[in-house]
Amino acid sequence: KAGVTQTPRYLIKTRGQQVTLSCSPISGHRSVSWYQQTPGQGLQFLFEYFSETQRNKGNFPGRFSGRQFSNSRSEMNVSTLELGDSALYLCASTRPDSYEQYFGPGTRLTVT
Amino acid sequence: SQQGEEDPQALSIQEGENATMNCSYKTSINNLQWYRQNSGRGLVHLILIRSNEREKHSGRLRVTLDTSKKSSSLLITASRAADTASYFCATGSFMNRDDKIIFGKGTRLHILP
Numbered sequence: 116k117a118g119v120t121q122t123p124r125y126l127i128k129t130r131g132q133q134v135t136l137s138c139s140p141i142s143g144h145r146s147v148s149w150y151q152q153t154p155g156q157g158l159q160f161l162f163e164y165f166s167e168t169q170r171n172k173g174n175f176p177g178r179f180s181g182r183q184f185s186n187s188r189s190e191m192n193v194s195t196l197e198l199g200d201s202a203l204y205l206c207a208s209t210r211p212d213s214y215e216q217y218f219g220p221g222t223r224l225t226v227t
Numbered sequence: 228s229q230q231g232e233e234d235p236q237a238l239s240i241q242e243g244e245n246a247t248m249n250c251s252y253k254t255s256i257n258n259l260q261w262y263r264q265n266s267g268r269g270l271v272h273l274i275l276i277r278s279n280e281r282e283k284h285s286g287r288l289r290v291t292l293d294t295s296k297k298s299s300s301l302l303i304t305a306s307r308a309a310d311t312a313s314y315f316c317a318t319g320s321f322m323n324r325d326d327k328i329i330f331g332k333g334t335r336l337h338i339l340p
């Protein structure tokens with residue numbers, strides 16, 4: 116069974132631009148969560164989607180948004196990028212009826 | 228805010244020794260998980276322990292959970308170079324209708340040859 120895939124793996128953007136990251140969960144997993152990981156703040160929860168609906172949301176500004184499609188693939192978007200948005204963005208899908216999360220390799224975003 | 232707090236933040240041991248990492252948390256939980264991350268890559272699920280369990284084993288891993296002290300420990304026996312990684316605890320809570328999994332900041336484990 117294929118694992119969680121994320122595209123792109125690396126991205127360099129300029130302040131003020133926007134970015135869209137994509138995540139394809141493991142087949143059969145309907146829940147997708149997004150995390151931001153930085154050296155200073157660690158792993159912080161952004162949001163979770165289940166069956167195309169946002170089920171949970173972390174404490175991030177409205178510039179961070181996401182969506183999920185009918186095939187469970189998910190995208191997250193960050194608008195008006197700031198230097199502080201430079202981070203590793205991780206996507207995880209959750210095994211049905213479980214709390215176990217399966218992570219993708221991440222997208223390394225650098226904002227200059 | 229972070230729920231889990233791992234201790235120590237960093238640990239270096241000789242190959243073959245045992246490594247112990249601790250996690251403390253603040254609120255009631257349904258389960259606690261441990262994950263491993265190798266140098267800036269995705270996290271890998273290691274083990275899940277439910278709130279009504281006290282100890283769980285998986286290969287060279289042993290996890291304990293003390294809900295009265297709100298703490299857990301991860302023991303890796305007979306460490307290997309490949310165990311060098313960051314280890315995170317993640318707590319699962321069912322609060323109202325929200326299921327949240329919250330990660331700590333991790334313990335960086337370095338196995339010396």
